Amino acid sequence: MGFVSNLKIRANTLFEYILINHRWVIVVFFLLPLSFIYDIYYNTRSWLIFKLIRQIPMCTARPGWQTISFRVPAYKSTFNKIKINLVDILEIDTRKQTVRCEPLVTMGQLTKVLVDLGWTIPIVPEMDDLTVGGLVMGTGIETSSHKYGLFQHICTAFELVLADGSLITCNKDEHANLFYSVPWSYGTLGFLTAVEIKIMPAQRMISTFLSESRKESENDYVEGIMFTYNAGVVMTGNMCNSVEEGKLNEIGKWYKPWFFKHVESYLKAGRGVEYIPIRDYYHRHTRSIFWELQDIIPFGNNLLFRLLLGWLVPPKVSFLKRTQGQKVKELYENNHFIQDMLVPADQLKNALDVFEKEVKIYPMWLCPFKLPADPGMLRPLDGKCSLFVDIGTYGVPKVDNFHPVETTRRVEKFVRNAKGFQMLYADTYMTVHEFREMFNHTLYDKIRKELQCTKAFPEVYDKICRKARI
Ligand SMILES: NC(=O)C1=CN([C@@H]2O[C@H](COP(=O)(O)OP(=O)(O)OC[C@H]3O[C@@H](n4cnc5c(N)ncnc54)[C@H](OP(=O)(O)O)[C@@H]3O)[C@@H](O)[C@H]2O)C=CC1
Numbered sequence: 426m427g428f429v430s431n432l433k434i435r436a437n438t439l440f441e442y443i444l445i446n447h448r449w450v451i452v453v454f455f456l457l458p459l460s461f462i463y464d465i466y467y468n469t470r471s472w473l474i475f476k477l478i479r480q481i482p483m484c485t486a487r488p489g490w491q492t493i494s495f496r497v498p499a500y501k502s503t504f505n506k507i508k509i510n511l512v513d514i515l516e517i518d519t520r521k522q523t524v525r526c527e528p529l530v531t532m533g534q535l536t537k538v539l540v541d542l543g544w545t546i547p548i549v550p551e552m553d554d555l556t557v558g559g560l561v562m563g564t565g566i567e568t569s570s571h572k573y574g575l576f577q578h579i580c581t582a583f584e585l586v587l588a589d590g591s592l593i594t595c596n597k598d599e600h601a602n603l604f605y606s607v608p609w610s611y612g613t614l615g616f617l618t619a620v621e622i623k624i625m626p627a628q629r630m631i632s633t634f635l636s637e638s639r640k641e642s643e644n645d646y647v648e649g650i651m652f653t654y655n656a657g658v659v660m661t662g663n664m665c666n667s668v669e670e671g672k673l674n675e676i677g678k679w680y681k682p683w684f685f686k687h688v689e690s691y692l693k694a695g696r697g698v699e700y701i702p703i704r705d706y707y708h709r710h711t712r713s714i715f716w717e718l719q720d721i722i723p724f725g726n727n728l729l730f731r732l733l734l735g736w737l738v739p740p741k742v743s744f745l746k747r748t749q750g751q752k753v754k755e756l757y758e759n760n761h762f763i764q765d766m767l768v769p770a771d772q773l774k775n776a777l778d779v780f781e782k783e784v785k786i787y788p789m790w791l792c793p794f795k796l797p798a799d800p801g802m803l804r805p806l807d808g809k810c811s812l813f814v815d816i817g818t819y820g821v822p823k824v825d826n827f828h829p830v831e832t833t834r835r836v837e838k839f840v841r842n843a844k845g846f847q848m849l850y851a852d853t854y855m856t857v858h859e860f861r862e863m864f865n866h867t868l869y870d871k872i873r874k875e876l877q878c879t880k881a882f883p884e885v886y887d888k889i890c891r892k893a894r895i
């Protein structure tokens with residue numbers, strides 16, 4: 426023991442002696458070769474990564490199962506996944522009437538913060554877990570869209586990291602071409618790091634007038650639900666601050682009937698007026714995932730279930746996706762139809778006929794929206810701002826000849842001919858040629874060339890086509 430510690434002290438002393446008097450020995454024989462190896466390692470690594478990154482396109486690292494799109498993107502396993510864990514609301518400017526937030530801020534999070542402060546955004550797409558980034562890069566729609574357009578039309582600025590690593594802010598005046606190309610680009614022009622969105626004062630109650638007529642210019646919110654080909658309910662709503670005695674309906678409470686079931690009761694009852702708290706209204710279809718939950722929990726709207734377990738509902742869409750397994754996936758693939766088709770209002774009647782013939786799925790969601798004549802992927806052909814309707818069909822087709830691919834392709838063809846658009850979170854079976862016929866690529870192609878996106882990001886089609894999704 427004494428011998429070992431003696432040796433150590435001597436060795437230490439020798440080391441210290443060399444360090445102090447002949448440091449060059451350590452530097453020349455150890456540190457220089459080590460520095461050389463260190464540099465070689467880092468330079469090679471950097472060169473390799475740079476080469477590889479330039480070869481392999483990028484996408485966000487958000488796992489496919491977490492997204493509110495119908496399927497899991499196949500490219501997530503092969504592309505360079507870039508972490509963009511930006512989840513915060515950055516700034517609320519009540520003077521400018523805008524909110525600036527990061528891309529992973531969800532609708533539920535945004536309405537909670539804003540409504541508590543007496544503000545709201547003009548369009549709150551339904552489903553609490555939808556993110557600002559996804560709604561900008563994809564699209565978002567709600568029952569105030571007849572007045573304000575799609576989610577992109579309430580955004581005033583986007584902040585992006587481009588393919589060359591530079592950070593850019595674009596709006597209607599600065600880098601306008603990029604600003605108009607971002608919506609529907611599905612992350613193929615750059616990574617979104619912040620979005621500025623318009624806000625407006627929120628009154629705390631909203632009255633839902635169930636009536637058969639739509640008065641678009643007078644109403645804050647308009648929505649229709651068809652329960653059969655011939656019967657539906659039209660709902661119009663306005664913000665207000667007071668409640669008529671006995672007409673308050675807190676539809677968001679866990680024990681309340683599912684919203685679409687409640688609406689269905691008006692088919693018998695006729696007209697009516699209700700006062701609904703604003704967040705209950707915004708997220709009215711969340712508890713029943715529109716009407717999808719009835720296929721998963723058939724007794725979900727039963728009073729006893731609502732009283733006992735209603736507070737736990739709904740399960741997260743991402744968890745349903747993550748746990749569905751191959752069999753359930755195939756079941757949905759072959760016996761289920763989930764689509765939102767956006768058609769010009771004057772094509773609504775024809776569209777309802779097509780959906781009745783091809784799938785016969787009810788309830789069916791009707792959501793009018795205004796399409797401004799802005800440049801970008803969505804251009805109304807006559808170049809004027811016009812009214813469109815989103816037809817949302819989610820459920821099991823009740824026709825005998827349903828075929829997931831052929832039926833969807835027939836519906837897509839109708840929508841293309843009607844000069845409408847398909848929402849791309851769902852399955853699309855269009856060829857690239859058909860896709861380019863539906864969506865105007867003029868500006869998109871120009872911007873991709875200008876920003877050298879070709880190697881950095883894939884094309885939208887290659888991210889959203891059926892082949893790219895599992
Ligand atoms: N009421 C409504 O309007 C509803 C809309 N939807 C649809 O759901 C989707 C939104 O779902 P959500 O889960 O929020 O989004 P997703 O994670 O599904 O993202 C949608 C697309 O946006 C891209 N994206 C998201 N964040 C960024 C970012 N920071 N930078 C660059 N690209 C980004 C994604 O790119 P990447 O592939 O690289 O991750 C992806 O291509 C939209 O397509 C929307 O249309 C669904 C239900 C209701």
Ligand SMILES: CC(C)=CCC[C@@H](C)[C@H]1CC[C@H]2C3=C(CC[C@]12C)[C@@]1(C)CC[C@H](O)C[C@@H]1CC3
Pocket residue numbers: 493494495496551566714715717742745746749753757763765817819848850
């Ligand atoms: C209001 C608009 C524009 C769209 C609403 C679309 C939603 C109804 C669908 C979007 C993603 C869909 C998924 C399912 C149900 C319908 C949506 C929420 C499932 C939960 C159905 C069950 C499967 O196992 C998983 C699905 C994930 C996506």
